[in-house]
Amino acid sequence: MQLDLSENEIQRYSRHILLPEVGGTGQVALKNASVLVVGAGGLGAPAALYLAAAGVGRIGLVDDDVVELSNLQRQVLHTTRAVGRKKVDTAREQLAALNPEIVVEAWDMRLNAGNAQDLVAQYDLVCDGCDNFATRYAVNAACVQAGKVLVSAAVQRFEGQLATFSPTQGGGCYNCLYPATDGQASGLSCGDAGVFGAVTGVMGTLQATQALKQILGLGNTGAGELLMWDALRMKFTTMTLSADPACTVCGGGHAHG
Numbered sequence: 001m002q003l004d005l006s007e008n009e010i011q012r013y014s015r016h017i018l019l020p021e022v023g024g025t026g027q028v029a030l031k032n033a034s035v036l037v038v039g040a041g042g043l044g045a046p047a048a049l050y051l052a053a054a055g056v057g058r059i060g061l062v063d064d065d066v067v068e069l070s071n072l073q074r075q076v077l078h079t080t081r082a083v084g085r086k087k088v089d090t091a092r093e094q095l096a097a098l099n100p101e102i103v104v105e106a107w108d109m110r111l112n113a114g115n116a117q118d119l120v121a122q123y124d125l126v127c128d129g130c131d132n133f134a135t136r137y138a139v140n141a142a143c144v145q146a147g148k149v150l151v152s153a154a155v156q157r158f159e160g161q162l163a164t165f166s167p168t169q170g171g172g173c174y175n176c177l178y179p180a181t182d183g184q185a186s187g188l189s190c191g192d193a194g195v196f197g198a199v200t201g202v203m204g205t206l207q208a209t210q211a212l213k214q215i216l217g218l219g220n221t222g223a224g225e226l227l228m229w230d231a232l233r234m235k236f237t238t239m240t241l242s243a244d245p246a247c248t249v250c251g252g253g254h255a256h257g
Contacts, residue, residue: 005031009101034125035056035123036127038126039130041063042131044130046208051127055099055102058104060123068083124149125215126139127207137249144173157194159199161228164221164223170224175247176241226240
């Protein structure tokens, strides 16, 4: 473990270190932490930017897509010159430019039931901002299996959702909230339904905030809650989640920690 901060790091993270709740000890905890960001798109872009800026020592980005012009309305990790390039490559370059003190690992692949477990096991925590249910279910199952905290976000049109699933803090898993048998996999994609770009920025930043709080053990980590935001009405709503004893993934085990 790295237990010290360089002069550059002390200066870079000075506004964190000034916070009694973070301090030098917390900043070192961030430096020693690792987060896997699933999807380098509308949610993953702002989440990764703030995780990198905060000094999370190792960030993994997993995505198999290339940058398209239609992405740039919301996917702020990518520039016009990146169109046609692999998202993980341009994202890694942008994060390295923002903070050369950290390690950014690019995984040019689609996460699925066959490879999620091996990848998730390499990181302390997972932020899932992917755009399809098959990947969400695979990530959730891998997090349950590995005992990892999952911070999950989703956006459609003018609305966003955020939930933290923890193996020790109660509230069940993603499959408890959206059972795979409910036909959720047929939900519309951004390409079908549209999305208001700035909404992904808000939700991705909230996702990073909750991930950082998990690492630092600060405040309300959001575990066991579903946060919903209606941007048009500018209204946040929070619902309490409970584990489903009949869940085929976690068996309600999260509720008992």
